[in-house]
Amino acid sequence: MMIYLDHAATTRLDQEAFEAMKPFLLDEFGNASQLYTFSRTPKKALKKARETIASCIGADPAEIFFTSGGTESDNWALKGVAFADYKHRATITSAFEHHAVLNAAETLEQLDHPVAYIWPDKTGNVNPESLAAIITNETLLVSVMLANNEIGSVQPISELCSVAHMHGALFHTDAVQAVGHIPIDVNELGIDLLSASAHKFNGPKGIGFLYIRNGTKIRPYSDGGAQEKGMRAGTENIASIVGMAVALKKNCDVMAERSEHIKKLEELLIQRLREYKLDFIRNGSENHIPGNISLSFKSADGEALLHRLDFMGIYVSTGSACNSKSTELSHVLKAVKVPEEYALGTIRISLGYENTIGEIETVAKALHTIMNP
Numbered sequence: 001m002m003i004y005l006d007h008a009a010t011t012r013l014d015q016e017a018f019e020a021m022k023p024f025l026l027d028e029f030g031n032a033s034q035l036y037t038f039s040r041t042p043k044k045a046l047k048k049a050r051e052t053i054a055s056c057i058g059a060d061p062a063e064i065f066f067t068s069g070g071t072e073s074d075n076w077a078l079k080g081v082a083f084a085d086y087k088h089r090a091t092i093t094s095a096f097e098h099h100a101v102l103n104a105a106e107t108l109e110q111l112d113h114p115v116a117y118i119w120p121d122k123t124g125n126v127n128p129e130s131l132a133a134i135i136t137n138e139t140l141l142v143s144v145m146l147a148n149n150e151i152g153s154v155q156p157i158s159e160l161c162s163v164a165h166m167h168g169a170l171f172h173t174d175a176v177q178a179v180g181h182i183p184i185d186v187n188e189l190g191i192d193l194l195s196a197s198a199h200k201f202n203g204p205k206g207i208g209f210l211y212i213r214n215g216t217k218i219r220p221y222s223d224g225g226a227q228e229k230g231m232r233a234g235t236e237n238i239a240s241i242v243g244m245a246v247a248l249k250k251n252c253d254v255m256a257e258r259s260e261h262i263k264k265l266e267e268l269l270i271q272r273l274r275e276y277k278l279d280f281i282r283n284g285s286e287n288h289i290p291g292n293i294s295l296s297f298k299s300a301d302g303e304a305l306l307h308r309l310d311f312m313g314i315y316v317s318t319g320s321a322c323n324s325k326s327t328e329l330s331h332v333l334k335a336v337k338v339p340e341e342y343a344l345g346t347i348r349i350s351l352g353y354e355n356t357i358g359e360i361e362t363v364a365k366a367l368h369t370i371m372n373p
């Protein structure tokens, strides 16, 4: 038996996405940049995938740039905007971003581009007032994630973006945990740049995109060929791009029913843990990505919990997947100030549409058994 509860780390490839990818891995292997007829099919597929992805987030196809995933998109957004600005103006980001943003910001600092950080409140929200308190007319870019990967809290992006724009700054959002899971319209949000990654929405790994609003000043990610309008050189990964588009379209089409199912499972899990009288805190705010459940159990050891559950065939995470090698408290849990006696006993359960009521009952019972030996 296996119960997979780590969908915020990665998801299973959608079967239809896989089928759509196959021809481009086998027979239609032509290079989309070539002029001969054999390249027509991959070229058409590239165009169609760009249009599909754009339509899922309310963008213009010309604003979608394919990348190798969330990490590359985040790095490109922060560094590309900073390097296009000869005045070295400041970037503002939040203290609980994914390391793809935080470490890119650290590199900017090392290269004499100033960076300032805003702290989320205890519920895991970055308040527009906190941004208004430190932003100046010299700020170049504000980058705040749409949904936090460890605790799922959804940020007030359009309000934050308005503050940024009022001061003439650009706005980027790392939407890796949100795309394909909650409705997103780049024009409603008003943002200039958005990062996404296919493997978080049942697409293949190693592929993603960066939305760049038309007219945004940004340096190309790589120098080389003319792919992606000269902004991201390198032969396109057509199979993965096609798989990503099919997976995103499908997730968007069935989003409402899937999130309803996931929310029911989420409520059931919390209800059962309360019935079992386990002493825990649920981290994050009311407004969160469906199925992202960060739980801190009093006087417990999150890593030991993970291993005990693993032994029972139940897969959860202690925090973000990228932090799982360290036993230290994650920067996110520190930033939202989870009380000390609970913080070390944190696990993240992230549900997917394939999870069932039976699995939730098993997990709740397993947690009860572990906590009450």
Ligand code: PLP
Pocket (backbone or CB within 6 Å): 008, 009, 068, 069, 070, 071, 072, 074, 098, 100, 145, 147, 148, 149, 174, 176, 177, 197, 198, 206, 208, 321, 322
């Ligand atoms: N940003 C967030 C919020 C994430 O959760 C992740 C992955 O865990 C990334 C960025 C990195 O994405 P990728 O694995 O596609 O590089």
